[in-house]
Amino acid sequence: MLRGLDISDMLIIDRLELGFQPGLNVLTGETGAGKSILLDSLGFVLGWRGRADLVRQGAEQGEVTAWFDLAEGHPARAVLQEAGLPDGDELILRRINGRDGRKTAWVNDRRCSGEVLRALSETLVELHGQHDDRGLLNPRGHRAILDDFAGNGAAQAKVRKAWSALAAARKAAKIAASEREAIEAEEEFLRHAVAELDKLDPQEGEEATLDTKRRMMQSAEKIRSDVVNAYEMMGQNGAERHMGDALRWLDGAAAQAEGALEAPMAALNRAMVELDDAMSGVADAIDVMSFNPIELEETEERLFAIRGLARKHDVAPDELAGFAGTLRAKLDTLDAGEAAQAALEQAVKDAEAAYEAAADALSRSRAKAAAKLDKAVAAELAPLKMERAVFETQITAEEPGPDGRDGVSFTVATNPGAPAGPLGKIASGGELSRFLLALKVCLTQGQTGLTMIFDEIDRGVGGATADAVGRRLSALAEGGQVLVVTHSPQVAALGAHHWRVAKGVAKGVTTSTVVPLAPEERVDEVARMLSGDVITDAARAAAEALLAG
Numbered sequence: 001m002l003r004g005l006d007i008s009d010m011l012i013i014d015r016l017e018l019g020f021q022p023g024l025n026v027l028t029g030e031t032g033a034g035k036s037i038l039l040d041s042l043g044f045v046l047g048w049r050g051r052a053d054l055v056r057q058g059a060e061q062g063e064v065t066a067w068f069d070l071a072e073g074h075p076a077r078a079v080l081q082e083a084g085l086p087d088g089d090e091l092i093l094r095r096i097n098g099r100d101g102r103k104t105a106w107v108n109d110r111r112c113s114g115e116v117l118r119a120l121s122e123t124l125v126e127l128h129g130q131h132d133d134r135g136l137l138n139p140r141g142h143r144a145i146l147d148d149f150a151g152n153g154a155a156q157a158k159v160r161k162a163w164s165a166l167a168a169a170r171k172a173a174k175i176a177a178s179e180r181e182a183i184e185a186e187e188e189f190l191r192h193a194v195a196e197l198d199k200l201d202p203q204e205g206e207e208a209t210l211d212t213k214r215r216m217m218q219s220a221e222k223i224r225s226d227v228v229n230a231y232e233m234m235g236q237n238g239a240e241r242h243m244g245d246a247l248r249w250l251d252g253a254a255a256q257a258e259g260a261l262e263a264p265m266a267a268l269n270r271a272m273v274e275l276d277d278a279m280s281g282v283a284d285a286i287d288v289m290s291f292n293p294i295e296l297e298e299t300e301e302r303l304f305a306i307r308g309l310a311r312k313h314d315v316a317p318d319e320l321a322g323f324a325g326t327l328r329a330k331l332d333t334l335d336a337g338e339a340a341q342a343a344l345e346q347a348v349k350d351a352e353a354a355y356e357a358a359a360d361a362l363s364r365s366r367a368k369a370a371a372k373l374d375k376a377v378a379a380e381l382a383p384l385k386m387e388r389a390v391f392e393t394q395i396t397a398e399e400p401g402p403d404g405r406d407g408v409s410f411t412v413a414t415n416p417g418a419p420a421g422p423l424g425k426i427a428s429g430g431e432l433s434r435f436l437l438a439l440k441v442c443l444t445q446g447q448t449g450l451t452m453i454f455d456e457i458d459r460g461v462g463g464a465t466a467d468a469v470g471r472r473l474s475a476l477a478e479g480g481q482v483l484v485v486t487h488s489p490q491v492a493a494l495g496a497h498h499w500r501v502a503k504g505v506a507k508g509v510t511t512s513t514v515v516p517l518a519p520e521e522r523v524d525e526v527a528r529m530l531s532g533d534v535i536t537d538a539a540r541a542a543a544e545a546l547l548a549g
Contacts, residue, residue, distance in 0.1 A: 001481040002125070002451045004067050007041045009059035010097075012512045018499065019516075024477035026484045026495030027514070028525055033501045034512030035485045039127070039455060042066065045095045046125060047105065047117025054097050065094045068124055068451075075123035080107070083116045091124075093117065126452045128440045137423060143366075143408035146393060149443055150369030155362045156403065162358040163402040166351040173344040180341060183334045190331050193313070197324035202306050207317035210303040217296045220289035227289065231282045234275060243272055355400070362404045363395075370395055370408075373442060380438035383472055385465045389414050391435065410439070433457050437469060441476055451481045458488040466490035489529035493546035498522050522547060 007016045012034055029035055044054060045064040055062040068091045070076055080087045086108040095105040095117070105112050107120070147156055183190070234240060247268050254261045310317040333340070370393035377391040389412060396407040413420040414431055423435060437457050444452060458469045470491035476482055477496070486492055498517045503510060517525055523543045524535060531539035 001069055002066065002483070003069055004065075005038070005042060005045075006063075006065040007038075008063045009056040010041050010044070010054050010062040010064060011037045011056060012503065012510050013037060013041070013056065014511045016512075016514055018514055020481070020483065021497045022477075022481050023496035024474050024482050024484065024494060025497045025499070026486055026492045027499045027501055028486060028492050028529060029501030030503075031487075033503045034514075035501045036455075037512060038501070038514065039453065039485065042125070042453075043127075044097065045093050045105075045117070046121035047095070047114040048121065055099050060099050062097045063094070065092065067092045076120050079116070079119045079123060083107075083112065083119075085110050085112060085116070091120075093120070124451060126440070126444055126450055128436060128452065128454045128457055139409040139422065142393075142410050143403065143406065145443065146366055146369055146373065146408050149373055150365050152362060152365055152369070155358070155365055159355070159358045159362050159404050160402045162351070162355040163400075166348070166355045169344070169348045169351040173341070173348050176341055176344050180334065183330050187331075187334060190327055190334075194324065194327050194331060196309065197320065197327070200302075200305055200309060200320075202309070202317065202320040202324075204318050204321050207303065207306050207310075210299055210306070214296065214299050214303055216288070217299065224286065224289040227282060227286055231279065231286060234279050234282070239275060240272075240279070243268060243275065247272070359400065359404045363406050366395055366404075366406055366408065376442040376445075377435075377438050380441050380472070381434070384434040384438060384468050386414075386431065386434055386438075388416055389431070389435075390416075390420065391439070392420060394420075431460075433459055433461060434465070434469060437472060441472070451483065452476065453483045453485075455485045456487065457484070458486055458491050462488065462490075467494075470494040487529065489526045489543065489546060492522075492529060493526050493543070494549075498525065500525050519547075 001022060002020050004020065005016075005018045007013045009015075018038075027035055027038065040054065041064045044062075045066045068076075070089055070091050076091060077087050080091075088108070092108055093105070095103060097103050103114065105114060105117055107116065147153075232238060247265065250261050250265050250268070254265065306317050306320065310320055313320070313323055315323050373393055374391055381387060381389055381391065392411050392413075394409050394411050396409075398405055398407040410423045411420040412423050412426050412431075412435060414426060418426075420426070423432070437454070440452075444450060454473065457473075458466055461469060466488040467490040470488065471494060473482055473484055473491065474494045474496075484491060484495065492498065499514050500517055500521075501512060501514050503512050505511075523540060526543035526546055527535045527539040530542055
């Protein structure tokens, strides 16, 4: 619960330190005294988005510090742990607003972001008023409020997951159908192109091989006769015969040469071996150059066919084989498309069924929670002198979406037989205050360690009704903490702790102060609220009676 609030240089507050207690805390004062400034300052340190011009005139910066007691297991502890911030029995929030608009925040003396402050605030404080910050008067937020009341988090997550799966299945089926339509539009071209490519069957690297072979056959016609002549000059009628003769003559003379011919003969033998290798290579070359003119024609035809097909499809010759595979895959998709499309359509039906089941379960939970909420609000309205009013949570069918198929709106009928309508349009100011109080009480049940703040929730009511509102607030504060900004003497008299907010002018500067009231001072304040500026004995007596209960 909120234990204290320290405010410096915020709007018309110079320096103010407040200590709050468990139970019902009431703040009273004349209109314009600065009660709303306290809430603005508290909202600022909690990270709420509000007015920007908070720094007091002439000051360089405004600062607000708030400290809370955290019980064991308080939800704020989980937020602190997730943010990596110190966790203890006391939580201290501090935030500074510079004149230039820059804001800096600390949690337990550690710097933090406004997002962390707002996450903490959701576990620490609940603000209620006619201009409700959680959207009770805005039907767009009613579904989320009902889901919070019902604890539908897991069911909502299941619906959102099913909706995402359904959207993905529908997208896949749509894309596949579109692709199939596009392929069908070019089916004739595909089948002709694949048949043409399959017939030619071009291979990677084949174009370069054919080009080399073609050039070799073309050049062979020019050089083959020279190569054959060279071979003949090296053969039996040429170098080979003469070298053989020379070797025989040398061999016959070697016996009388006293070894002088051994080296020349060895060299000649080696030359004979090299000559043999040369003749073998030239013979192989002649074989290669021996071709059928028809083969040259066929090579050229295939080479030109490959190049022509490559130009036709605007791809490199070496890419024709892969291109054929791409076109063939499209045809395979088309040929198998009916079965594949049927499978995708079945996946859509399965996803629709899963979504319907999840949405049905969420709808049932909402319907059950709506009846429970209506009953709880009705029980709260009776003590607030509205036992004849009817509050109803209406659930209507909407287009399916990630949050299900239900529209939710809170409606009221203030009198039997009167038509029901939106909460903010049917109820008068005083009735609206009581509806909001009853609804907020029901929505905050089960929340532990939460400080509830009611900003003039009793506006527009008086007499016995104001007393009923005060008593409901007092009962709500038992075992917890409630802060009430009020103009109602009946509500103020029921507070366990009472502060008066006043505005004064000193040396031409307007400031706001907040002082705790002793018992006798409470009598004067309640009397002022009853009678105005002039406190009469009758007003004081009435105030004493109210405070006596």
